[in-house]
């Protein structure tokens with residue numbers, strides 16, 4: 001190998017290196033332009049959503065505007081009082097919402113709704129007594145059928161529906 005060979009080699013070699021550097025730069029710009037595109041595709045409501053997530057839970061309002069807002073909020077959060085009178089209670093609805101799950105098929109020995117067994121119980125104990133056991137529970141029969149939010153009136157209406 002003489003010196004000319006070395007020079008030729010170095011020229012070629014640096015040519016390749018330069019080519020690779022140019023390729024790297026091209027790839028970097030390509031990648032950046034793709035990143036820019038995906039930015040455009042980003043969810044346009046992203047900003048609003050972020051704003052919502054980091055916004056404070058409560059606001060402080062003062063003066064007349066504050067008093068009005070407070071009154072409005074209190075009115076909105078006041079529990080709605082629902083007066084249920086006996087006449088409005090729908091026994092069938094209560095039964096079909098819960099009691100049927102055991103009393104249609106006689107699960108765990110539950111007297112089947114509308115059956116003779118049901119009628120005999122009511123006949124022997126009296127309606128008040130079977131209503132009381134439906135309210136308080138009886139062996140496997142859970143108190144109020146398992147829904148403590150049912151009122152006495154609703155239980156009574158359901159029982160009356162069951163013996164019809």
Ligand code: HEC
Nearest residue numbers: 099102108109110121130133134139140141144145158159
């Ligand atoms: C998890 C099943 C189940 C559900 C739900 C259920 N019951 Fe019962 N119920 C029973 C069983 C079991 C008995 C029989 C209990 C016994 O005599 O030992 C029974 C008995 C009764 C009796 C007869 C009580 C007595 O004194 O003989 C009445 C009335 C009654 N259920 C009403 C209802 C009403 C009304 C509902 C719905 C609000 C309801 N049940 C929901 C299982 C259930």
